[in-house]
Amino acid sequence: MGVSKVVKSNGDVVMDLTADTITAADLASGKTAHGADGEEITGTNTNDVDSSELTAAVGEVLATKTFAARGQVYTGTMPNRGAVTGTISDKNTPYTIPTGFHDGSGTVGLDSTEAAKLISGNIKAGVELFGVTGDYSGEAINVQSKSATPGWTAQTILPDTGYDYLSQVSIAAIPYVETPNAAGGITVTIG
DSSP: OOOSEEEOTTSOEEEEOTTOOOOTTTSBTTOEEEOTTSOEEEOOBOOOSOOTTOOOOGGGSBTTOEEEETTEEEEOOBOEEESOEEEEOOTTSOOOOOSSEEOSOOEEEEOHHHHHTOOGGGSBTTOEETTEEOOBOOOOOOEEEEEEOOOSSOOOOOOOTTOSEEEEEEEOOOOEEEEEOTTSSEEEEEO
């Protein structure tokens, strides 16, 4: 039987445990103390933190892993993606990273079909794309010049077959002749 109160011979109380409220559940597991009745108690409490202000959410913890917060135990729902890999095949279509945990060993790269197009001969000389410097300086161009005579109807002047463009088009002047007439004026002849 434990002693809950120690009193001196003159009646002074040296130690009084009767008002203590500690229980085994309040005391850390494995620790010992004396209760209000003076008996030794061994703690059973395994809580090691006040989790009332923790902010973790189930979507932020890996699926199947458990955690405690706000006095309760929860199971995470975040998927474990491991090593995620992806490709980019269009400059206007970005790769969308899936939600979840990634282990850091995944990669995202240029689609192999698009990467095969990145050769120096497909890139303008002096321009660098993805580490490939271009050496394409263009193909030979076949140029034509033409002459035309004005007429009374509209004309469309295009290069002949086998030519890429016209360097110039020369339009002849409209024939114009002035001659004096019998009335004392001038007769103008066009064409």
